[in-house]
Amino acid sequence: MGILTLLPPQVSDPVAASLRRLAPDIPVWTEQAAARADEVEAIMAWRLQPGVLSAYPRLRLLCSLAAGVDKLLGMPDLPAGLPVTRVVDPRQQVEIAQFVIAATLRHTRELPRYEQQQRNGVWQRHPLRPPEQCRVGVLGLGSIGTAVANAFHALGFRVSGWSRSRKSLPGIACLAGQAELPALLAQSDVLVCTLPLTPATHGILNYSRLAQLPEGAFLVNVGRGEHVVEPDLLRLLDSGHLAGAALDVFGTEPVPPHDPLWHHERVMATPHIAAQPSFDVMAGQCIENVRRIRSGLPPLNAVDIAAGY
Ligand code: NDP
Numbered sequence: 001m002g003i004l005t006l007l008p009p010q011v012s013d014p015v016a017a018s019l020r021r022l023a024p025d026i027p028v029w030t031e032q033a034a035a036r037a038d039e040v041e042a043i044m045a046w047r048l049q050p051g052v053l054s055a056y057p058r059l060r061l062l063c064s065l066a067a068g069v070d071k072l073l074g075m076p077d078l079p080a081g082l083p084v085t086r087v088v089d090p091r092q093q094v095e096i097a098q099f100v101i102a103a104t105l106r107h108t109r110e111l112p113r114y115e116q117q118q119r120n121g122v123w124q125r126h127p128l129r130p131p132e133q134c135r136v137g138v139l140g141l142g143s144i145g146t147a148v149a150n151a152f153h154a155l156g157f158r159v160s161g162w163s164r165s166r167k168s169l170p171g172i173a174c175l176a177g178q179a180e181l182p183a184l185l186a187q188s189d190v191l192v193c194t195l196p197l198t199p200a201t202h203g204i205l206n207y208s209r210l211a212q213l214p215e216g217a218f219l220v221n222v223g224r225g226e227h228v229v230e231p232d233l234l235r236l237l238d239s240g241h242l243a244g245a246a247l248d249v250f251g252t253e254p255v256p257p258h259d260p261l262w263h264h265e266r267v268m269a270t271p272h273i274a275a276q277p278s279f280d281v282m283a284g285q286c287i288e289n290v291r292r293i294r295s296g297l298p299p300l301n302a303v304d305i306a307a308g309y
Helices: 010-023 091-110 111-119 144-152 177-186 231-239 279-294
Strands: 002-006 029-030 040-046 061-062 137-141 159-163 172-178 190-193 217-221 242-247 267-269
Touching: 002 010, 002 279, 010 029, 010 279, 040 172, 061 279, 091 111, 091 144, 091 190, 091 217, 091 242, 091 267, 137 144, 137 177, 144 159, 144 172, 159 177, 172 177, 231 242
Parallel strands: 002 029, 002 040, 040 061, 137 159, 137 190, 159 172, 190 217, 217 242, 242 267
Antiparallel strands: none
């Protein structure tokens, strides 16, 4: 019994190499060198075509290659009771926090303006934005949102966070549940989305919610593109209600060449690079969970399929 990776070759090859190096005793197959279906006990994937899983009668584990599992849980034929796990990687949490801080400071410290001045040979100083106009709100206080909130707090920002269940984090105002979302939005000059994509969070950043942000607010999205209703974001950027956005994720990836967000002068758009997970971490967590399942233990980092994350 062994592990099958169902991934594009540029990912499958390094993941399979890590699996083989970390667990020489466990057979590993890639899509390109297929296994006998009844020997597959675990599949590593990011997204799958419907109907694929039913071909593996002895499958006991589905390992997402990412922190988010929306693509896998969205499959209509996900077998009931099959454990699905995700990657939880402390290095990835730090990488995302670095990205969010970089994108935010670029905006709040007006670096594009000073770069333009430098190109024009202009020596001109502008007043610093006062801290009371740099209040940060973080949507999602999970492994990534907590790292982001703590990073802002360490830099002296006033930080609030929002999650489904109430958290208690030193120095962070923790709000929870739908009823407290308007309060978080109203006090977020910088809004950072680190939510997972679920039926409850799909389209959560629509016109009415984004309009509740203070005038001149800035949005950073490192969750999933589908959290944002992109035409609504464009309207609020064009009307000037939002000063700008840093988007690492999009409803369609790669972004179509003529997408107006990709070309918007007040949008910093990056190709889903806020974090780049380690192949060894992905492989190591899958191997550990295969061994746990073989020993009758529950897998680590299993997702709550009913909640969607
Ligand atoms: P976690 O599961 O650890 O945390 C999710 C957080 O969101 C929790 O605090 C949870 O609340 C909260 N949440 C979920 N649903 C709701 C809701 N309906 N209302 C309010 N709060 C909600 O996930 P991670 O932090 O590890 O990852 C978050 C997402 O980041 C991933 O799903 C993925 O989409 C994205 N990501 C993006 C990357 C990139 O490169 N851009 C890389 C990695 C991840 P509670 O604590 O109460 O459960």
